[in-house]
Amino acid sequence: MKPSTRRRLFRAVLYVIFLVAVAALVIVADWETIATNFLDLGVAAEQFPTIITTAAKNVVIYTFIAFVGGLILGLTLALMKLSPVAPYRWVATAYIETFRGLPALLVIFGFAYAVPIAFTEWNPPGGSTGAGLIALIVVSAAYIAETIRAGIEAVPKGQVEAARSLGMRPSWTMISVVLPQAFRIITPPMTNELVIIIKDTSLLFIAGMALGDRELTTFARDAVSQHANSTPLVMAALLYLVITLPLTRLVARLERHNQRSR
Amino acid sequence: MSEYINRKDVPAIAVQDLHKYFGKNEVLKGIDFHVNQGEVVCVVGPSGSGKSTLLRCVNRLEEPTSGTIVVEGVDITDREIDLDRVRTKIGIVFQQFNLFPHLNVLKNLTLAQQRAKKRSKTEAADIARKNLAKVGLAGREESFPNQLSGGQQQRVAIARALSMDPDMMLFDEPTSALDPELVGDVLDVMRTLANEGMTMMVVTHEMGFAREVGDRLVFMDGGVVVEQGKPKEILAAPQHERTQGFLSKVL
Numbered sequence: 307m308k309p310s311t312r313r314r315l316f317r318a319v320l321y322v323i324f325l326v327a328v329a330a331l332v333i334v335a336d337w338e339t340i341a342t343n344f345l346d347l348g349v350a351a352e353q354f355p356t357i358i359t360t361a362a363k364n365v366v367i368y369t370f371i372a373f374v375g376g377l378i379l380g381l382t383l384a385l386m387k388l389s390p391v392a393p394y395r396w397v398a399t400a401y402i403e404t405f406r407g408l409p410a411l412l413v414i415f416g417f418a419y420a421v422p423i424a425f426t427e428w429n430p431p432g433g434s435t436g437a438g439l440i441a442l443i444v445v446s447a448a449y450i451a452e453t454i455r456a457g458i459e460a461v462p463k464g465q466v467e468a469a470r471s472l473g474m475r476p477s478w479t480m481i482s483v484v485l486p487q488a489f490r491i492i493t494p495p496m497t498n499e500l501v502i503i504i505k506d507t508s509l510l511f512i513a514g515m516a517l518g519d520r521e522l523t524t525f526a527r528d529a530v531s532q533h534a535n536s537t538p539l540v541m542a543a544l545l546y547l548v549i550t551l552p553l554t555r556l557v558a559r560l561e562r563h564n565q566r567s568r
Numbered sequence: 569m570s571e572y573i574n575r576k577d578v579p580a581i582a583v584q585d586l587h588k589y590f591g592k593n594e595v596l597k598g599i600d601f602h603v604n605q606g607e608v609v610c611v612v613g614p615s616g617s618g619k620s621t622l623l624r625c626v627n628r629l630e631e632p633t634s635g636t637i638v639v640e641g642v643d644i645t646d647r648e649i650d651l652d653r654v655r656t657k658i659g660i661v662f663q664q665f666n667l668f669p670h671l672n673v674l675k676n677l678t679l680a681q682q683r684a685k686k687r688s689k690t691e692a693a694d695i696a697r698k699n700l701a702k703v704g705l706a707g708r709e710e711s712f713p714n715q716l717s718g719g720q721q722q723r724v725a726i727a728r729a730l731s732m733d734p735d736m737m738l739f740d741e742p743t744s745a746l747d748p749e750l751v752g753d754v755l756d757v758m759r760t761l762a763n764e765g766m767t768m769m770v771v772t773h774e775m776g777f778a779r780e781v782g783d784r785l786v787f788m789d790g791g792v793v794v795e796q797g798k799p800k801e802i803l804a805a806p807q808h809e810r811t812q813g814f815l816s817k818v819l
Binding site: 462464465467468469470471472473474475478482483486487490 | 629653655656658660662664680683725
């Protein structure tokens, strides 16, 4: 058999396997049960508009707070980790290793329930949801710090030398020369961080939430038990994608734009 | 803090008994070296001879292990010196250009003027445009470095250093990373600078440039200055065996 014939035959076999698998799924699946349990339009209609105006909106707000907070704290930690002063490096390393090693769920639980027991004057804004958000910031900062540190170290040494030899102070060199280039380098991993935070907002339920504080997952769980129907779960899933997909597309475009000046 | 005063009656650069170790490796083994004001000194030698390290020590991009480096009468190895202030007086041009890739040409030239010299935006831009014209790149203000050829990038780098109004310019193998056909433009700019009386220290492999433009040629090998003198004389009749060996390979 000629190599080209063999390749074509192999390709045909792959198609056949695919078609058989799809056909089997279609035949085996109980479409009526699926439709009533996951795609009940009546139940779906009842979720509007709260699922958007409260649940999806809260996901966006929580993500924004956790990401911006994580960015500020993460940048601080990254700079501490690169500091010439050893104790700063130790603190940053200990922080990063600790919070990268712990499950986010446990940290959120800790900030919402354990910390208030230990420190009675601890009274975060936003109540238990606020405490949970602080936990999300604390966790995301650990990951973001490592990403930023790697970005800073990826900027060629010659850039710092050029800026310093022009008489620019270390702080200005960092702000005007190193960080802008570092952030370009780490755009892809930072997008990952952002998407992870979006999904991690679903862990906030463990903090216990007032009705108006609920995000998509908590909202959907409540609706599922209320209607004994899984449609709200499907809606939540779709809404998560509505939030994440444009975001990742946008970042991909930003990245192409940045290539111009790299 | 010792005040930085530009004195015209002292050498631009005076290096004494400079030693530099990288770990256990001694790269500079007691260098005595000077550049007078208005003088063009070309430093040549095989790779690994320490010539780039010497140049980088002059504005303390490398920390000397021991010895003194006096720039315009000020000992820059003094811990109390305002190093950033000294550095604005010493322009450096690197082999790899080291332009800021995220900034356009104009911002490359104005950034340090605004940050280190506290010039206003318009004043910095005026000076930048003047220096861009000087290196033959007027009108390229909005280009990004990666849109320029290597030779153009290096000329932007020269203009960037000149925009700080330095008293001297140090060139660290400025044409070594360039395609051969682009070397000429960069050397022309350097020749113009030399003719204007700029104090220059040039680490280079361009023997033609050294012969034609250099006031003095310094040959380094193995971390020491082996021989120095008028470029034409050294290139025609090197006294030291190691100089002869090196020149016979590169000429």
